[in-house]
Amino acid sequence: MYSFKSWVMNSAVVMCVASGTCVAGEQPQTDLIARGKYLSIASDCAACHTVKGGAEFAGGLAIVSPVGKIFASNITPSNSAGIGLYSEGQFSSALRKGIRRDGANLYPAMPYASYSALSDVDIKALYAYFKDGVKAVDTPAPKTSLPFPMNIRMSMKAWNLLFLPGRPMKDDPGQSSEWNRGRYLVEGAAHCAECHTPRGLLMQKKSGSAMSGGLVGAWYAPNITSDPISGIGIWSNTELVEYLRTGKLHGKAQAAGSMAEAVEDSFQYLTDQDLSAIATYIRRVPAINDEGESNNRFSQGKASSETAVFRGVTSSTSLEETATGAQLFQGNCASCHLDKAQGTRDGYYPSLFHNSATGSINANNLVATILNGVDRTTTKGQVYMPGFGGKPADLNALSDTQIVSLANYILSNYGQLSVKVTSEIVATVRQGGPASNLILWARIGMAGGALIVVLLGVWWLRRRSRSRTKGTASFPTS
Template structure:
């Protein structure tokens, strides 16, 4: 499993770091009562049922994704989350008392998930999606803790985060919380069905789907006005999953959506790659049929959001092509870096799996390149990420695999190949892919405008924060009687 794949799945997971800078100038005046120590009564010993339920909830929350760098040491932390400002490492959450959370009380654990506050009162980075986990019930949080504490304790120290000053000062997260975090457990809507309520709890809380599928606002919190309308993350696009029939998934049948969540594959619609493939592999495929159906029911109910530039659904673009057959026997077919033409590159690198016509194979193990959401979108970013990094998606009974070509083809050749695939099988209005765009995708996608503006001003921002603190302190002293 590559780091690029896992990074794509976990957007707050790096977007949180961007949020630090947005909260900096506001953080000084914000009190943090949640950081006060909590004295709790001794907790009851967990039972087998609670541990079993916690294991299911931990899968639904995809905890393993950010807390495992070595599959032989699950939940022992160390996974690097690359951000435009530096690297944040997922911590060890095994019950090791020295390097993990073995000394955490129930209240410590609840406070972390509900308020984003660590055991010692420190703010946790929003790379940990506490803005979603705050909705979880106390019983579910304690069940997750019971499961984690039932696992072997693994001693593995988490590397220090690599963030520049002042982004390495956790207290500035109070400013981000002020604008982007509303703590509070989820409450059922009595006017809605039990299935809808369960779906909302999963989508908005446990599975934290908004963290990837909702675009970010100026302060890098989720933009609730465009909930589930799609977002860019780590070079990938998490697509619009609102019920809009053109821009979203309104044209999908319920059983197709359920099948996609369970397997990552719906022939004629989509084949999961990148972060979504990982979410399916580690999390969604393990959910019960009832929970998957509840997710579909809730997603169907959110407000549809349409992009006027979309003329028809992503999966409705493209058709078979036959020029590969014309090429054979006329020109040399090569997979080497000397190949330069789009048809030649396709024939040498793609046709053997996706077929000469681009129709894939029966059953979709190698998916069709037409009627394919990745090829049929106006933004070629996901197509480039698939060509560069390949696909690896393990199911319960099978797996999908495609090799990446990042080390085999240069930027110009990948651009040529992508343009050929788009012209033959994809979106008719997709912009031309350039070598420069491929280079950008190799590096994890476009740099956030906020990231490009902030570094030169970090020192100035730090001075502003200090000035605000000094002003507030001086004003307070002046108001005190002598």
């Protein structure tokens, strides 16, 4: 969306091109805005800063973190509610260092640790787009208030010191320019690692575990390292590009949850060149094998049916609390995924065997799909599966007990035999993922920190009184 100012600039360019009186500087500005717009799509700023159905980039989306809700800011060029008063330098600090215009630290729910990789030119382009290519909206986003001690934004300084790369990414001259572009997008703009890399105790991306799989709320972003068993080592470049563009790879995987959103808002719009660069880089991420896995998740299970077992059973039986997994499957799932779970031939309804969601050693995505369904719209059209996680009064709602029976039936007939779904897993996925111990740790940390300060103070006072007798005062240095 272009503002009046950039519209004038655009028409100035058209007119100057037509009349042959172009002045240097006008064309580059529109190019810069276009480049900024593309980057904002590649970086998926809208995923958090635009609410579904709301004004573009007006913020307000509540990002549910393990420590509470963090509201994404209004980043339209509004002076009162948005970032209209940000200078380019301040904008750069927000994106790459996580520091707001007023000097306060941002929470890492804003993926500045990834965006710290962005180049100066790209920051300039993004700034031009958000200044002149986006419409100002004067409605402020709700304020974030987290529980103590996470409400102390200063504490993020310590986090940044430990985990923020702190400089734009430099090309590796030993690698091809395609690999370098891929790394820039994967580690930086497209921030794949924010979801696919597991997090440590302090919510930092675990080093040495890049892309080996991480929890994102209710969903599990699987291992996408080059490992042929635990990762996607058996995927070709073309397959990975197809998955990123459409959210689907026949006979292997589909994107639901936050991956569906990333495909919808961002990846489907990337150029072939950029998608191919991403694939080139991802396919060379060092392999990480999950212990105990001997066959990849895309080759588990086969077609089978237990329909014969309950001939004569009425369809309402399949909805009762005591219904078996087979009954629940036939009553709720087989209408689309077909009776042997083989899916439709065109793949619109996928088979439930040879399917990442059922073949994985992490059953979260199977449970999350049953609860939340799938809803993904790309230029190829919409794919839709209803969720079965509604309130008990809803017609198609399944209880936790039913989901346990159903999921285990699917796993033992069509998927990963070594995994069992429990009612605890279903309850956790239903509430949107595990709560974290971070607040507890932070409190313990604060108590520990306070103790250390006191001890240091005592030590320093004693040292000072000792050294005073020698005539000098000094700070402890160790």
